[in-house]
Amino acid sequence: MSETSVAVHADADLLAQAVAARLLVKLLDAQADRGQAAVVLTGGRIAAAVYRAVAALPARDAVDWSQVDVWWGDERFLPAGDPERNETQARAALLDVVPLDPARVHPMPASDGPAGADPEAAAAGYAAELARATRPGHATLPHFDVLMLGVGEDGHVASVFPEHPVHHDSRPVSAVRGSPKPPPVRTTLTLPAINTAEEVWLVASGADKARAVGMALAGAGPVQLPAAGAQGVGRTLWLLDRAAAANIPPRLRSLR
Numbered sequence: 001m002s003e004t005s006v007a008v009h010a011d012a013d014l015l016a017q018a019v020a021a022r023l024l025v026k027l028l029d030a031q032a033d034r035g036q037a038a039v040v041l042t043g044g045r046i047a048a049a050v051y052r053a054v055a056a057l058p059a060r061d062a063v064d065w066s067q068v069d070v071w072w073g074d075e076r077f078l079p080a081g082d083p084e085r086n087e088t089q090a091r092a093a094l095l096d097v098v099p100l101d102p103a104r105v106h107p108m109p110a111s112d113g114p115a116g117a118d119p120e121a122a123a124a125g126y127a128a129e130l131a132r133a134t135r136p137g138h139a140t141l142p143h144f145d146v147l148m149l150g151v152g153e154d155g156h157v158a159s160v161f162p163e164h165p166v167h168h169d170s171r172p173v174s175a176v177r178g179s180p181k182p183p184p185v186r187t188t189l190t191l192p193a194i195n196t197a198e199e200v201w202l203v204a205s206g207a208d209k210a211r212a213v214g215m216a217l218a219g220a221g222p223v224q225l226p227a228a229g230a231q232g233v234g235r236t237l238w239l240l241d242r243a244a245a246a247n248i249p250p251r252l253r254s255l256r
């Protein structure tokens with residue numbers, strides 16, 4: 001049965017440092033077990049701080065980056081290289097400074113890419129890329145060792161927003177129109193796809209996240225509060241700073 005843990009750090013900087021250290025260990029452990037590792041990245045400010053912290057850790061060189069697959073949980077449907085794309089931010093913060101195999105870096109399609117300006121085609125294209133990375137005869141998704149998620153003030157994760165039609169999409173990757181957070185058009189893994197990851201890490205910083213984090217950990221429903229529906233197969237880890245943890249239920253405080 002999946003285990004849920006909560007770790008609280010003093011502030012956003014320490015949170016980013018601690019998540020970066022955990023991520024390196026997770027990649028090293030996966031490589032020790034399987035010879036390779038697969039991580040699913042997210043967007044947002046705290047994620048970018050984590051990626052910068054990974055890049056600054058000397059222990060990053062202990063990872064065999066050529067044997068790491070990099071996927072994304074969601075993307076803003078914008079032209080390649082747009083500074084608002086999650087891919088652009090992750091490349092600048094980390095991916096451009098470690099020796100990854102470019103063939104193992106799998107950004108979600110850009111709006112000016114080969115799939116064209118149709119986000120549904122982009123979502124289908126990404127689903128096909130995921131399927132190609134599975135072992136023949138296996139599921140539609142590859143193994144994800146760790147999938148990171150930021151948490152929105154409204155409780156969204158990736159680009160799964162509260163009460164959005166994406167909740168009725170049973171495919172692994174969905175096009176999102178009318179996102180309440182700009183830009184309005186996005187692509188995202190759906191919650192069932194997110195929940196195939198071995199570990200799901202929800203990373204949140206700041207007082208404006210306290211309400212959503214508190215409600216998710218108190219057992220809100222996933223349609224109202226998508227963060228409540230994100231769970232790793234083996235482990236779900238909430239990584240918070242003190243401000244974001246202000247409303248977590250008392251029974252979870254022993255986990256802090």
Ligand SMILES: O=C(O)[C@H](O)[C@@H](O)[C@H](O)[C@H](O)COP(=O)(O)O
Nearest residue numbers: 043044045046150151152157158
């Ligand atoms: O594309 C996006 O906008 C992100 O993937 C989004 O889900 C983000 O992770 C959260 O909104 C938290 O972002 P912050 O850390 O910036 O608050």
